[in-house]
Amino acid sequence: MRGLCQGYSLNGCFVGIKRQIGMSQLEAAQQHLQAALTRLENALARRLTPPLSGAPEDYERAFTALTAERNDLARDVGMLRSECDRLNAALSAIERDHRNLREVTGQVAQRIDGSIAEIDRLLEG
Secondary structure (H helix, E strand, O other), X not given: OHHHHOOOOHHHHHHHHHHHHHXXXXXXXXXXXXXXXXXXXXXXXXXXXXXXXXXXXXXXXXXXXXHHHHHHHHHHHHHHHHHHHHHHHHHHHHHHHHHHHHHHHXXXXXXXXXXXXXHHHHHHO
């Protein structure tokens, strides 16, 4: 933690930590999305490729495979939507915490400035 916050304000340190947590979740969501897109592209490529023979069994096998892929993709889309909703909620919480922290640090800074001014007045007087 020391290396992470070195040279930064406490406020900057907390924002940096939360940003790293948020980024790792964002990166995980991006990887899930990329994997789902790859599966979708592969499914589309297979769908556009007709069966090797015109036999009804080949079409039945292709239809079964497409149905399974569609179901997998629908499940993936649902998971991605849930992940997106969760990340949006986490981002909103982080933004709310950041606003609150900025407000508190502003109040603390005003109090410190007031205390310094009071000390200066007492030392001069």
